[in-house]
Amino acid sequence: MSTTLGGLKMNIDTLKISRILHKTTSNQNSGCYAVCWVQNGAEAIEINKTLYNNVSNAVFFLSPDHDWKILKKGTTTSSGYVLYIPKDVLNHPTFKNLHITEVRLLNSHEIPKINLSPGIETRIKAILEMMDELLSTNLKHREEAILSLLNTFFVYCDGKCNIKSVITDNNSRSALVYKFKKSIDQNITEHHEVRHYAKTLNISDKHLNECVKEVLGVNAKHLIDEQLVMRARHNLKFSDKTIKEIGYELGFSSPDYFSYFFKKHTGTAPSQLRKS
Structure with a gap:
């Protein structure tokens, strides 16, 4: 569904949340930014042909020009979530003042990595689940609610209590x-x-x-x-x-x-x- 919020036209339905369930999860929405929250059970993430190990309990911010895939153990349990965010959604005025969308994170040549502070994980999971639920409904004002939840997600990720770094195997x-x-x-x-x-x-x-x-x-x-x-x-x-x-x-x-x-x-x- 296309909608106009704050004078900006965008397709909120192209925002998507997927669980990391299969042995290999790769980029399915090449025109979107991807925020990968990798939890226990994941073995590695491969980005632009480079393999990074020790990736559990971290959030990665990947731009549309990154070629990536997540490798996990052969279990049926989820190893996290992937949030696909269209470029037009990130251009919305809701996010204009957030540090997270200023070149340094989602537009950086380096690959930002965040280890969520213990206790924050439950809040992040709840936010993603509410966003996913709203995407499947036709509730009145759902677009505003989804943008608000996405904004809250970014605020939590950008919190000072979390550990921010650039992805490497040697940090x-x-x-x-x-x-x-x-x-x-x-x-x-x-x-x-x-x-x-x-x-x-x-x-x-x-x-x-x-x-x-x-x-x-x-x-x-x-x-x-x-x-x-x-x-x-x-x-x-x-x-x-x-x-x-x-x-x-x-x-x-x-x-x-x-x-x-x-x-x-x-x-x-x-x-x-x-x-x-």
Whole structure:
């Protein structure tokens, strides 16, 4: 269906979302940009005859002139999604101020790669599923809703909490930081110290801090504190647990220390946030 939004005519139905199911998934829409979210089970991605390994849990932004295919293990489970985006859709004013569409990502000669921060994956999956659902309906204002969801998808991908790099098989520091962030996600309720995570990664505190600083521009402790604040805020806003229960579940030694930590990092006491 062709539609006119913001004075720009485009065919929203040429936007397509496909799951990565087969042993080989290749470019099926050569006139479109492709955003490939590769999850577990994928072995490699081949781009312009160059094979890249260790590609799981990453998002790749590929322009129409890229010849690509994704190779996966012979399983029937999905190994991710491919979002095909027509050029005319990306020209819509909705996206004009986004960093992601400014030459640097979708128009770059290099191939951008993003490792999503743990926890963001569920949001990205929900956005793609809602977009796909809307594409199959004739609901009123569906075009506006699809553009809004696509905009939200880009905002999440361009978030500072994610790890951005250029695709290579040798980006060891980015890979290390991703492992650190994943370990935080899995162990944050028990361990709040950088020393613990450095030890599990078999590196020194200093080296871990150097890697995080180089890749994300912050120190390692910042990522731990950021995750604690995010979880605390979510529980305070969307659960019926008491402040005391939330503090203990997040690994704080006392309710007072939890309140001190939360106010220090947000400027707001837990009790104030709960009332807002």
